[in-house]
Amino acid sequence: MTKELVALLVLYYGITTISGGLIFAWRFPQLNRDSLAGAFIGFGAALLGFGVIGLLALWYLTPIKQIAFAGVGELNEERKGAYKIANNVLWGMGAFAFMWILLFLLALNTEPSRFLIVVAGGLYEGMLIFLVAAGLSIIFGLMDVLNLAQGATFTIGAYITWAIYTGLDDWRTTTAGVALALLLGLVIATLSGGVLGFVVERALIRPTYSRPFFQIVLTFGLAEVIRRIIIAQYGTEGRSNINLRLKDGTDTFLTGLFPGTSIQNYWLFMILMGLIMMFGVQYLLQNTRIGIIIRAGVQDSEMVEALGINVRLIFTLVFALGSAVAALGGGVAIGFLPPTPVLGDAFLLQAIAVVIVGGLGSYSGTAIAAMVIGITGRIIGHFAFVEFNAEALGSSAVLLILILVLYVKPTGLFGQAH
Amino acid sequence: MDDGQIIIKSHVEPTSPEGNYILQVEGIHTYIGQFHILENVSFQVPENSITVLLGRNGAGKTTTLRSIMGLANVREGNIVFNNENIARRRPYHIASLGIGYVPEHRAIFRDLTVEENLRIAERKRGDLANRLGFILDLFPDLKRLYKLGGGRLSGGQQQMLAIARALVPENRLLLIDEPSEGLAPVIIEAMIHAIQQLSANSTTVLLVEQNFRMASQLAEDYVIIEEGQAVLSGKMADLVKDTATIHRYLGAA
Numbered sequence: 001m002t003k004e005l006v007a008l009l010v011l012y013y014g015i016t017t018i019s020g021g022l023i024f025a026w027r028f029p030q031l032n033r034d035s036l037a038g039a040f041i042g043f044g045a046a047l048l049g050f051g052v053i054g055l056l057a058l059w060y061l062t063p064i065k066q067i068a069f070a071g072v073g074e075l076n077e078e079r080k081g082a083y084k085i086a087n088n089v090l091w092g093m094g095a096f097a098f099m100w101i102l103l104f105l106l107a108l109n110t111e112p113s114r115f116l117i118v119v120a121g122g123l124y125e126g127m128l129i130f131l132v133a134a135g136l137s138i139i140f141g142l143m144d145v146l147n148l149a150q151g152a153t154f155t156i157g158a159y160i161t162w163a164i165y166t167g168l169d170d171w172r173t174t175t176a177g178v179a180l181a182l183l184l185g186l187v188i189a190t191l192s193g194g195v196l197g198f199v200v201e202r203a204l205i206r207p208t209y210s211r212p213f214f215q216i217v218l219t220f221g222l223a224e225v226i227r228r229i230i231i232a233q234y235g236t237e238g239r240s241n242i243n244l245r246l247k248d249g250t251d252t253f254l255t256g257l258f259p260g261t262s263i264q265n266y267w268l269f270m271i272l273m274g275l276i277m278m279f280g281v282q283y284l285l286q287n288t289r290i291g292i293i294i295r296a297g298v299q300d301s302e303m304v305e306a307l308g309i310n311v312r313l314i315f316t317l318v319f320a321l322g323s324a325v326a327a328l329g330g331g332v333a334i335g336f337l338p339p340t341p342v343l344g345d346a347f348l349l350q351a352i353a354v355v356i357v358g359g360l361g362s363y364s365g366t367a368i369a370a371m372v373i374g375i376t377g378r379i380i381g382h383f384a385f386v387e388f389n390a391e392a393l394g395s396s397a398v399l400l401i402l403i404l405v406l407y408v409k410p411t412g413l414f415g416q417a418h
Numbered sequence: 419m420d421d422g423q424i425i426i427k428s429h430v431e432p433t434s435p436e437g438n439y440i441l442q443v444e445g446i447h448t449y450i451g452q453f454h455i456l457e458n459v460s461f462q463v464p465e466n467s468i469t470v471l472l473g474r475n476g477a478g479k480t481t482t483l484r485s486i487m488g489l490a491n492v493r494e495g496n497i498v499f500n501n502e503n504i505a506r507r508r509p510y511h512i513a514s515l516g517i518g519y520v521p522e523h524r525a526i527f528r529d530l531t532v533e534e535n536l537r538i539a540e541r542k543r544g545d546l547a548n549r550l551g552f553i554l555d556l557f558p559d560l561k562r563l564y565k566l567g568g569g570r571l572s573g574g575q576q577q578m579l580a581i582a583r584a585l586v587p588e589n590r591l592l593l594i595d596e597p598s599e600g601l602a603p604v605i606i607e608a609m610i611h612a613i614q615q616l617s618a619n620s621t622t623v624l625l626v627e628q629n630f631r632m633a634s635q636l637a638e639d640y641v642i643i644e645e646g647q648a649v650l651s652g653k654m655a656d657l658v659k660d661t662a663t664i665h666r667y668l669g670a671a
Contacts, residue, residue, distance in 0.1 A: 292538050296527040303525040306487055307539045308513035308587065 091413045095372045102379045110382075118382045119375065124267050124336070126374020127274025131329025132344070133351035133358075133366050134281055135197075135322020141298040141361030143315050145205055145215050151348025152223035153193050153323045157330025158339035159230060160192055161185035165242050165334075172247050182244075186331040193327020194320045201319035206312070223345075230341045238340030266335040273332050277325060278367050285363055294318060298361050350377075353402045358412055365414030373398050440465040440591055440622050441486070443648075446495030446505065448478075448485045455481045458495070459648045461641040463591070468613065468623045470637035470654070472630070472668055478646045479626040480522055483593045486624075487519050488512045500590065514541060518584030522595040522626075524576045526583075528569030532560060535568050535579055539586035546586050552619075553582045556612050574605035581612065591622045598629040610635055630668060634658050642667045 107115055136150050164185035171177035200222065208214040244266065245251050285291040293314055297304045305311040330344060337343060354373055358365030377398050384393035405413065441463040448456035456478050463469045471479045484490040486497055488509035497505040504512045513519065527535050536553070540546050554561050557578040563571060571579060577597055584592050597613070598606045606629070613636055617623055627633040633640070633654075640657055642650040644667055657663065 289537070289540075292530060292534050295529050296534075296538055299527055299529060300525050302489060302509075303521065303527070304538070305509045306489060306513055306519045306521070307583070308510050308541050309538075310508070310510045 091409060095368065095413055099372045099376055102376055106379050106382065118378050120267050120271070122375030122378030123371070124270040124274070124374075125378060126371040127271055127278075128329050128333055129347055129350045129354055129374055130274055130367060130370035131277060131332070132326050132347045133354040133370050134277070134363070135325050136351050137355045137358065137361070137363060137366040138281075138294065138298075139319055139322045140355065141363075142294055142301065142318055143205070143209075144212060145319075146212075146219070146352075147319070147322065148216060148219040148348070149200065149222040149226065150322070150326050150351065151344035151346075152226035153196060153326040154330035154333075154344030154347055155230065155339065155341065156196065156226060157189040157193055157327030158334050158337075158343050159234065159239075159330075160189040160327070161331035162239055162242060162334050162339050164188055166239075172243070172245075175246065178244060178246065182335075186328060189331035190324045190328040193330075194324035196327070197320035197323025198316060200323070201316045205319065206316075227341050234339075234341070236341060238338050238343075241336075241338045242334055244335060264336070270332050270335065273328075277328070281325070282363065282367070290314070290317070350398055353398050356412055357402055357405045359414035360412060362412070362414035365412060369413060373401060376401065438465050439463060440500060441624065442496075442498040443482070443486065444496040444498065446485055446497060447493050448481055449491045449493055450481065455490075455646055456485060457646045459485075459643070459646070460495075461648045461651050463622060463624050464639060465622050466617070466620050467639060468617050468625060468637045469639040469641065470625045470627050470633045471641050471643055472627070472633060473643035474667070474669065475628070477643045479643050480595055481646075482643060483519070483521075483595050483624070483626060486512075486593060487517065516588065516590040518587070518589035518592045520580045520584050520592065520594040520597065522599070524573075524580040526568040526571065526576045526579055528567065530568050531565055532563050532568060532571070532579055533565060535583055536586050539583045541587040545588075549586055549588075553585055556585070556615055557582055574601050574608075577601060577605075577609065578612070581609075585616070589621065591624065592616065593624050595626045596628060597625070598627060598632050606632060630664070 103119065106118060110118070132150055132154055136147060139145055139147050161182070162185070165181050168181040168184070171181045200219075204218045204222065205215055208218065283291075285295060293304060293309055297311060297314060301311050304314075326344075329347070330339075333343070350373065351370075354369045355366055357373065358367070358369035380397040381393060384397075439462040443459060443461050445458050445460050446456055447454065447458060459478070459482060471482060473479050481490055485492045486499075486504075488504065488507055488511070492505050495505060496503050499512075499515060499517065502515065504515065527538070530538065536546055536550075559575060560578060560582060563575060563579075568576070568579065581592075581594065581597070584594075594613070597609050601609065610632055613623060613625070617636075623636075625633065625637060627636075634657075637654045640651060640654050641648050650663065650667065
């Protein structure tokens with residue numbers, strides 16, 4: 001075993017144990033005495049289990065083997081590169097460890113149905129944050145543009161889907177009709193988001209590539225204009241929740257899979273939608289030509305252009321795609337969150353935090369950070385509600401995580417220093 | 419052209435007939451920000467041979483290559499490639515006319531595998547499949563590294579990959595910037611061999627090289643750039659004998 005390997009293992013177990021231990025110590029006084037012994041055993045088992053899973057993941061997912069058994073003839077730079085990758089994976093797992101421990105504590109202290117609600121809530125919130133953050137992250141990585149209109153695009157998606165779904169009220173006689181109306185709304189919202197992104201890139205972003213400050217002001221201004229237009233059209237009041245029940249009152253969408261809890265099937269639909277987008281974009285980035293171009297362009301778009309690729313066209317495409325995904329996020333959200341003129345703004349803030357925590361320009365970092373922050377925020381919000389009757393602390397926890405990560409690893413969990 | 423600053427003295431008139439120049443740089447003025455970097459640079463690159471740009475650090479050699487590639491701001495002058503003026507065209511357009519670019523510091527995509535680094539250079543489907551045999555003959559090491567991340571290659575391996583990447587499409591002209599920079603002597607030898615192979619394969623090469631030994635082994639023609647101007651050009655065979663000129667423009671030989 002080499003020094004690097006030992007260092008990695010110490011780091012990994014250190015993060016898991018210390019963060020878990022701290023939270024455990026905090027919860028200790030409130031634990032039920034009868035279940036104390038059980039809690040200890042459970043906690044230990046979870047830690048050990050996660051440790052084993054983590055080690056297996058380390059072994060198979062990272063080049064740690066090369067680090068551990070690097071031969072004499074092995075080149076130094078190869079070892080350094082392998083170390084960097086392993087280090088990044090480790091940080092991601094540290095974040096997951098933190099989340100797992102919170103989950104475990106939650107499981108100790110709440111009845112199962114409440115536990116499921118908090119977890120599912122965290123998951124769907126993470127997914128919605130992700131749908132805003134995905135575009136933000138890729139656009140920033142590729143073009144160095146921080147698109148502050150991304151939240152407004154989310155809001156637009158919500159209103160368009162809402163308007164189409166409520167406009168097709170007559171279709172609410174069969175389950176298929178409900179699904180079709182919703183789907184139609186989502187498709188049109190996504191397309192509109194794409195068109196908006198296309199126009200914004202051509203009209204506002206392209207002339208200002210050499211002036212990034214202008215772009216921030218322009219996209220911020222655009223977000224405000226969109227907000228005003230929505231207010232002019234629909235007023236400052238939010239719209240009412242869409243009705244997913246059939247006209248005769250039959251409830252096909254809301255309950256079902258988890259009887260006895262208030263977990264809605266619609267949440268699962270949101271989570272599923274987010275997962276599909278998450279892996280879809282991952283597939284696009286990893287396996288298609290345009291994905292290779294995007295990943296290369298994140299590092300050096302000038303060299304990509306010098307290879308004969310029209311990078312500006314790719315910029316426009318990516319911008320349109322990012323806006324389309326954000327609009328889809330807004331559309332998906334309305335099943336649970338009724339549209340308001342500022343609906344997307346909260347998600348934009350969290351998405352920016354997620355992009356920074358995940359590491360600028362790292363797509364998988366963004367995906368992981370969105371899930372971790374979504375779930376962690378919900379759990380902390382739950383604890384804050386139980387302890388201090390202040391659920392809002394959950395969203396400030398996101399900023400706390402952001403500050404913490406920036407202190408410990410300034411480049412974000414998966415970021416590389418430029 | 420009209421400011422009387424053309425200081426091109428030729429040892430020998432170019433022997434190739436007029437029509438055989440694949441690239442003609444005609445009085446270009448290039449700026450980086452406010453700075454006037456190239457002041458009226460003119461030279462020609464004969465087809466199917468190796469031409470080297472010589473000169474001290476900061477003379478403007480890299481900027482010349484970047485000007486040809488469309489990556490620098492060429493305000494005046496023409497660059498004629500294959501009878502088409504490519505000055506002030508977009509880089510992707512210039513590249514797609516058949517110019518391959520191997521920049522200083524290689525610009526390998528770290529997050530892409532060796533295979534993806536090559537695949538991205540395809541201009542049409544099947545380019546890589548057609549050329550892979552040739553590329554792996556030239557750089558057999560790449561075979562072993564094919565699935566490895568670009569960021570994990572050593573300097574010499576990255577240089578091989580950077581040249582290989584420029585060979586994926588059918589390029590008529592390669593611009594190679596400082597291929598020997600930071601490499602061990604044994605790897606430089608391999609690089610010289612590879613570039614000679616390319617030339618034998620009827621690819622024209624325009625090289626920037628500080629290492630005069632490497633430059634003199636490879637090139638048939640030379641152009642000396644000094645303070646943003648092309649001051650001298652001719653046959654490498656003549657320059658090698660002219661130690662006074664070498665000392666004057668290049669420092670030590």
